[in-house]
Amino acid sequence: QRRMFTNVEMDNSTGVAVIKMNSPPVNSLSLEFLTEFAINMEKLEMDRGCRGVILTSSVPRIFSAGLDITEMYGKTPEHCGAFWRAVQEMWLKLYGSSMITIAAINGSSPAGGCLMAISCDYRIMTDYPKYSIGLNETKLGIVAPFWFKDTMINCIGNRATEHSLQLGLQYNPPEALKVGLVDQLETEDKLMTTASSVMSQWLAIPDHARQITKSMMRKPIIDQLLRQREADVQNFVKFITKDSIQKSLQMYMEMLKQKKG
Numbered sequence: 001q002r003r004m005f006t007n008v009e010m011d012n013s014t015g016v017a018v019i020k021m022n023s024p025p026v027n028s029l030s031l032e033f034l035t036e037f038a039i040n041m042e043k044l045e046m047d048r049g050c051r052g053v054i055l056t057s058s059v060p061r062i063f064s065a066g067l068d069i070t071e072m073y074g075k076t077p078e079h080c081g082a083f084w085r086a087v088q089e090m091w092l093k094l095y096g097s098s099m100i101t102i103a104a105i106n107g108s109s110p111a112g113g114c115l116m117a118i119s120c121d122y123r124i125m126t127d128y129p130k131y132s133i134g135l136n137e138t139k140l141g142i143v144a145p146f147w148f149k150d151t152m153i154n155c156i157g158n159r160a161t162e163h164s165l166q167l168g169l170q171y172n173p174p175e176a177l178k179v180g181l182v183d184q185l186e187t188e189d190k191l192m193t194t195a196s197s198v199m200s201q202w203l204a205i206p207d208h209a210r211q212i213t214k215s216m217m218r219k220p221i222i223d224q225l226l227r228q229r230e231a232d233v234q235n236f237v238k239f240i241t242k243d244s245i246q247k248s249l250q251m252y253m254e255m256l257k258q259k260k261g
């Protein structure tokens with residue numbers, strides 16, 4: 001039986017679906033996870049009754065640890081290419097969604113986890129000091145591609161993005177609120193009710209006007225990736241399979257294990 005990485009619960013009375021990422025221990029985004037996620041988004045997009053999605057996690061303390069590093073380490077160029085296409089697809093489906101998307105960030109959210117959150121229309125994060133969010137790729141010795149960077153620019157602006165990306169910054173909830181990476185903080189017990197009430201405010205806007213406005217804001221970056229999708233894959237594969245980058249990933253994974261021990 002195929003493993004399920006996400007639970008999707010659709011409420012037909014409100015037209016809102018809740019996607020709960022459920023891949024312990026850290027909701028890392030594997031090829032299979034990303035593929036399932038993109039299919040789920042496509043199904044919801046085609047469901048005329050679904051107008052909004054709340055994205056959250058059922059893994060305690062973790063929203064998502066980002067891309068599964070083991071999918072990029074010691075793998076063939078073909079595998080890395082397939083993996084990167086799945087990352088692109090996840091982003092295209094989420095960032096390009098015509099539905100209202102709200103991230104209820106109930107745990108840490110580095111790198112690809114942060115990308116998922118900033119690809120939504122609105123972000124609410126649990127106000128717990130140990131949680132963090134940010135695009136920390138440089139800390140792993142890797143480089144976030146232009147569409148990660150542009151998604152962040154559209155969220156927090158150019159200067160804050162440059163600062164954040166170069167240093168690979170991870171922000172705690174109050175810092176994330178201050179820089180604009182999240183829109184609102186909430187206590188853990190009220191996170192989902194607040195996400196639902198924010199969703200109601202967005203649902204009150206006529207869909208067609210909101211959708212055209214959203215597309216107007218986001219289409220330039222989406223089109224840029226679509227125009228050079230295969231070149232972006234080749235660029236990633238060439239970069240990630242370099243010996244020096246593989247070494248950096250290995251050291252980072254060892255650091256994670258040591259931290260645990």
Ligand SMILES: CCC/C=C/C(=O)SCCNC(=O)CCNC(=O)[C@H](O)C(C)(C)COP(=O)([O-])OP(=O)([O-])OC[C@H]1O[C@@H](n2cnc3c(N)ncnc32)[C@H](O)[C@@H]1OP(=O)([O-])[O-]
Nearest residue numbers: 025026028065066067068069070108110111112143256260
């Ligand atoms: C150009 C490309 C752009 C790249 C984008 C990315 O997203 S790059 C990704 C950038 N992502 C990051 O930099 C995030 C790195 N992760 C973290 O910072 C922390 O794990 C945490 C804060 C998410 C959770 O802390 P915590 O103390 O609750 O948990 P813990 O630390 O004890 O981990 C439990 C187990 O999960 C394992 N594992 C963890 N993450 C990943 C992963 N991404 N993948 C695979 N495995 C991962 C970890 O090794 C350990 O395995 P073990 O020893 O049981 O076999």
